[in-house]
Amino acid sequence: MTKDFKRTFFSSLIAVLLILSNLLGLKYTNFASYVLPVSFISYPLISLCVVMLVDLYGRRTARQAVYTAFFLQVFALLLYLLATNLSNQTTISDMAFEVNRVFNIDIISIVTSLIAYLALCYVTINLFENFKNHNQRSIGSLVCIFSFTVLYGAVYILITNYVQGYEVLLKLLYTHLISAFFMTMICYGLYYVFRENFDIYEPEMVSTKDKSISELLEEEEFVDNTRKSSRKKQRKNKGKRANNKGKTSQNKGK
Numbered sequence: 001m002t003k004d005f006k007r008t009f010f011s012s013l014i015a016v017l018l019i020l021s022n023l024l025g026l027k028y029t030n031f032a033s034y035v036l037p038v039s040f041i042s043y044p045l046i047s048l049c050v051v052m053l054v055d056l057y058g059r060r061t062a063r064q065a066v067y068t069a070f071f072l073q074v075f076a077l078l079l080y081l082l083a084t085n086l087s088n089q090t091t092i093s094d095m096a097f098e099v100n101r102v103f104n105i106d107i108i109s110i111v112t113s114l115i116a117y118l119a120l121c122y123v124t125i126n127l128f129e130n131f132k133n134h135n136q137r138s139i140g141s142l143v144c145i146f147s148f149t150v151l152y153g154a155v156y157i158l159i160t161n162y163v164q165g166y167e168v169l170l171k172l173l174y175t176h177l178i179s180a181f182f183m184t185m186i187c188y189g190l191y192y193v194f195r196e197n198f199d200i201y202e203p204e205m206v207s208t209k210d211k212s213i214s215e216l217l218e219e220e221e222f223v224d225n226t227r228k229s230s231r232k233k234q235r236k237n238k239g240k241r242a243n244n245k246g247k248t249s250q251n252k253g254k
Helices: 003-024 043-057 059-084 093-102 107-133 137-160 166-198 213-253
Strands: 028-031 034-037
Touching (some): 003 059, 003 107, 034 166, 043 059, 043 107, 043 137, 043 166, 059 107, 107 137
């Protein structure tokens, strides 16, 4: 797998998961007498993809992926609103009812979730970079995934259920905390699976357009140093050869 494929894979997955999280954020399911939002499966994976991008490519690539997913979500939202508000639409009544029931878009909740998404991704990127610099990637991935999952889900629950009262909110937050713990463990295992399969260091040609000025200067300095060292070695070898020839000529004269 090439580095371009890995970068595209995680960047695209962030955008897809963000759109799914906002589409399914208002849906809830019952599991063993617990009420859980359906999107509790998708947004922990967002943090996993962000962590993988920071781990493999650094903060700059991760930020680009986060911003790309944000603008794609805004574009998809505007396109959906435009398509659903066109006049003189002819649809099958039962099908239109089912579609509206499944994709019941709440603009306020989506905008708030996008703000929380950007803030939490910014914190996750910088936090994991700090752990990465101290060679503590395992602990950093666990902390980042768990904190992102808990906070993002809590924001969604508070936005969509603030009218229900404190008892409902506390119950939902409690079940969300339990589900966040299990989803974090699953994503933590996937982190090692992805690292084993995607962290492949391979030689590849990188265009100079993708490199910063500092990187180009460092490479140029490295090339100059190697050339100088090779010239010094050649001069030493020539000197040794000249000395050896002088010694052999002296021996022949004797």
